[in-house]
Amino acid sequence: xxxxxxxxxxxxxxxxxxxxxxxxxxxxxxxxxxxxxxxxxxxxxxxxxxxxxxxxxxxxxxxxxxxxxxxxxxxxxxxxxxxxxxxxxxxxxxxxxxxxxxxxxxxxxxxxxxxxxxxxxxxxxxxxxxxxxxxxxxxxxxxxxxxxxxxxxxxxxxxxxxxxxxxxxxxxxxxxxxxxxxxxxxxxxxxxxxxxxxxxxxxxxxxxxxxxxxxxxxxxxxxxxxxxxxxxxxxxxxxxxxxxxxxxxxxxxxxxxxxxxxxxxxxxxxxxxxxxxxxxxxxxxxxxxxxxxxxxxxxxxxxxxxxxxxxxxxxxxxxxxxxxxxxxxxxxxxxxxxxxxxxxxxxxxxxxxxxxxxxxxxxxxxxxxxxxxxxxxxxxxxxxxxxxxxxxx
Amino acid sequence: xxxxxxxxxxxxxxxxxxxxxxxxxxxxxxxxxxxxxxxxxxxxxxxxxxxxxxxxxxxxxxxxxxxxxxxxxxxxxxxxxxxxxxxxxxxxxxxxxxxxxxxxxxxxxxxxxxxxxxxxxxxxxxxxxxxxxxxxxxxxxxxxxxxxxxxxxxxxxxxxxxxxxxxxxxxxxxxxxxxxxxxxxxxxxxxxxxxxxxxxxxxxxxxxxxxxxxxxxxxxxxxxxxxxxxxxxxxxxxxxxxxxxxxxxxxxxxxxxxxxxxxxxxxxxxxxxxxxxxxxxxxxxxxxxxxxxxxxxxxxxxxxxxxxxxxxxxxxxxxxxxxxxxxxxxxxxxxxxxxxxxxxxxxxxxxxxxxxxxxxxxxxxxxxxxxxxxxxxxxxxxxxxxxxxxxxxxxxxxxxxxxxxxxxxxxxxxxxxxxxxxxxxxxxxxxxxxxxxxxxxxxxxxxxxx
Numbered sequence: 001x002x003x004x005x006x007x008x009x010x011x012x013x014x015x016x017x018x019x020x021x022x023x024x025x026x027x028x029x030x031x032x033x034x035x036x037x038x039x040x041x042x043x044x045x046x047x048x049x050x051x052x053x054x055x056x057x058x059x060x061x062x063x064x065x066x067x068x069x070x071x072x073x074x075x076x077x078x079x080x081x082x083x084x085x086x087x088x089x090x091x092x093x094x095x096x097x098x099x100x101x102x103x104x105x106x107x108x109x110x111x112x113x114x115x116x117x118x119x120x121x122x123x124x125x126x127x128x129x130x131x132x133x134x135x136x137x138x139x140x141x142x143x144x145x146x147x148x149x150x151x152x153x154x155x156x157x158x159x160x161x162x163x164x165x166x167x168x169x170x171x172x173x174x175x176x177x178x179x180x181x182x183x184x185x186x187x188x189x190x191x192x193x194x195x196x197x198x199x200x201x202x203x204x205x206x207x208x209x210x211x212x213x214x215x216x217x218x219x220x221x222x223x224x225x226x227x228x229x230x231x232x233x234x235x236x237x238x239x240x241x242x243x244x245x246x247x248x249x250x251x252x253x254x255x256x257x258x259x260x261x262x263x264x265x266x267x268x269x270x271x272x273x274x275x276x277x278x279x280x281x282x283x284x285x286x287x288x289x290x291x292x293x294x295x296x297x298x299x300x301x302x303x304x305x306x307x308x309x310x311x312x313x314x315x316x317x318x319x320x321x322x323x324x325x326x327x328x329x330x331x332x333x334x335x336x337x338x339x340x341x342x343x344x345x346x347x348x349x350x351x352x353x354x355x356x357x358x359x360x361x362x363x364x365x366x367x368x369x370x371x372x373x374x375x376x377x378x379x380x381x382x383x384x385x386x387x388x389x390x391x392x393x
Numbered sequence: 394x395x396x397x398x399x400x401x402x403x404x405x406x407x408x409x410x411x412x413x414x415x416x417x418x419x420x421x422x423x424x425x426x427x428x429x430x431x432x433x434x435x436x437x438x439x440x441x442x443x444x445x446x447x448x449x450x451x452x453x454x455x456x457x458x459x460x461x462x463x464x465x466x467x468x469x470x471x472x473x474x475x476x477x478x479x480x481x482x483x484x485x486x487x488x489x490x491x492x493x494x495x496x497x498x499x500x501x502x503x504x505x506x507x508x509x510x511x512x513x514x515x516x517x518x519x520x521x522x523x524x525x526x527x528x529x530x531x532x533x534x535x536x537x538x539x540x541x542x543x544x545x546x547x548x549x550x551x552x553x554x555x556x557x558x559x560x561x562x563x564x565x566x567x568x569x570x571x572x573x574x575x576x577x578x579x580x581x582x583x584x585x586x587x588x589x590x591x592x593x594x595x596x597x598x599x600x601x602x603x604x605x606x607x608x609x610x611x612x613x614x615x616x617x618x619x620x621x622x623x624x625x626x627x628x629x630x631x632x633x634x635x636x637x638x639x640x641x642x643x644x645x646x647x648x649x650x651x652x653x654x655x656x657x658x659x660x661x662x663x664x665x666x667x668x669x670x671x672x673x674x675x676x677x678x679x680x681x682x683x684x685x686x687x688x689x690x691x692x693x694x695x696x697x698x699x700x701x702x703x704x705x706x707x708x709x710x711x712x713x714x715x716x717x718x719x720x721x722x723x724x725x726x727x728x729x730x731x732x733x734x735x736x737x738x739x740x741x742x743x744x745x746x747x748x749x750x751x752x753x754x755x756x757x758x759x760x761x762x763x764x765x766x767x768x769x770x771x772x773x774x775x776x777x778x779x780x781x782x783x784x785x786x787x788x789x790x791x792x793x794x795x796x797x798x799x800x801x802x803x804x805x806x807x808x809x810x811x812x813x814x815x816x817x818x819x820x821x822x823x824x825x826x827x828x829x830x831x832x833x834x835x836x837x838x839x840x841x842x843x
Contacts, residue, residue: 061435073429075432
């Protein structure tokens, strides 16, 4: 079997621009049902992605073998490789372990550990190797008709982190009693889990490919999309899950503000769609991991007045990508506060509004959490956000 | 190495073992406004084993069969046992009327370009900002051994997804439409993008606000299909009722609802054996023979979707609903082709009312994690006036609980339309191809403005 370098040299000798991205991943998934282990999964995968380009015709192929099994087509957009260089990062992380959960309520969830090797060799002389790992967990507890959830993500596994996450989920599930709310505009405090779900959509829309395809609410750099309380960053250089040293075209990654105090300042780009931001994706740039800058509010202060706190959301769908018009459904504790006092749980509600309203918070917490969960697969560090949005039953 | 060889070599000592060798090969072409922006091919090939030990399921997958295996931990797991019905053997394949290989990639690119040309060159009053097409052809090959008994399958599929963005001085609209199923390129005959673009143009130009309140709501097979999938298919997955998916896609209203949940006109079926369907299979990934399941029969809860593990736990048998999306994913209780059963009346009988709303397609939709509270926002929607379909309406919203919606169904017509979908479930997530379908249905219900 040829080495990747030999494969690249072979095609380079035939006049091709070529890039080979090798991704090897070992994933351990421990699934919990009613506080017991239902399932343990060990998933090992190695994939070679090959991009070949010559005279404006290109193709991409993905296979478990080092081969090119695609065809070259003339494309409107053609991947452009960065100049050579060498980057090597090898991090030893504490791997995930099977742990038995202790909780006062039946607990459900998954604990996931991932070890990743990502290697890129290009015909422009770039060679990058990135070996890293991370752990994340998401737990949902059931207290009769009430429930609560919480999530964490970290580069190292720790049993303490799992226990703290379960305690937080228990905390939200412990609130009881019913409160009714009518359809209308509310001051809503979103938990970091809910923020994680919504920011995943915002960041994907910030890709220049989404803008080109018309499936983004963003149009151009410099437009106002929120208020000065919101700054959203792409943070591949932080010591966090899913960080990366180089992108798929061999560009060094760097941290950047995507939205700075409400202004869209950095569309995520690769070489072929404009000035690169180190976010390639051949053809389609993507975010690595995210951060919303902290504010100066405490969660306690955000819950004063008439407020609805939402523990989590899922199933976010858009009626209009171009305008950011969406709805999303709450899950777990929807806590109603009147005059700063908890009055009950409202049951399931839907936020039906514009993402621009989510990007215009009236308060942002100082406290932040590193989360990743089943419907927020892009890792991020998020605060609580207080926003004014329309809730419907 | 075959799945049977792997079973015999390493895993025959466990009481229940699945070994699967699976290869999924894809070709993808993406166009924006008639220009190719990306072509890719994917070969996703590997092996997996899943076995049962002391109440826990262990799953292991790899590209290399030598690396399969998991060391059972000393834990008492949640599972109780498994339905030990004998696995089926044999093989099945989906036939291609127009073979995928009968056209080159260049010719397929030309088809996509022509679809754009045809849709964009018609007279329009608004601007077609973008029409993006994703074409995917996929061949799924499986070699599976369950407790020493083997079967194999070969299922090709074609899927075309279109996203349309249109604009005039009033507003922007987005539409998403999908076409496809198992088989070959014959599914591309169903593509009607020219009509879809025209319909969105009409909506932009003539669309008027919907009058909120109770009315006669006629929904097409597109809407009845998504309702069948979201509000019946998912909550009838037995593993959800048992809580196995509580942390992911949630629970089911069937944890507390019993008996009648719909009107007499409501019968909902899941059937993997439909030829040409997107969710086609004859034997599930646990080796159980596939069959039609009647989930709701004339308004009454009738049957759940089961795999071997949920079947055992609920003191019944698997009905062949265990599906895995790739070699690296475990089988889960899944839907296949889920639809409302058609009735006898005609469409013109359904709209034979003094006034109402006809919702033909949707854009935004979602449902809560008990599968009760749902929302469908109409895209192609029209007023009904004196028994005729009239002017387009702007985004009527159908919202409510599953039992309210199903009990409000007054009549269903004799048509049956299917639409392809990709159903998500599990952790790690595993998307599986399905069809969603149904007849046109008349509901006595309420609509609201977006």
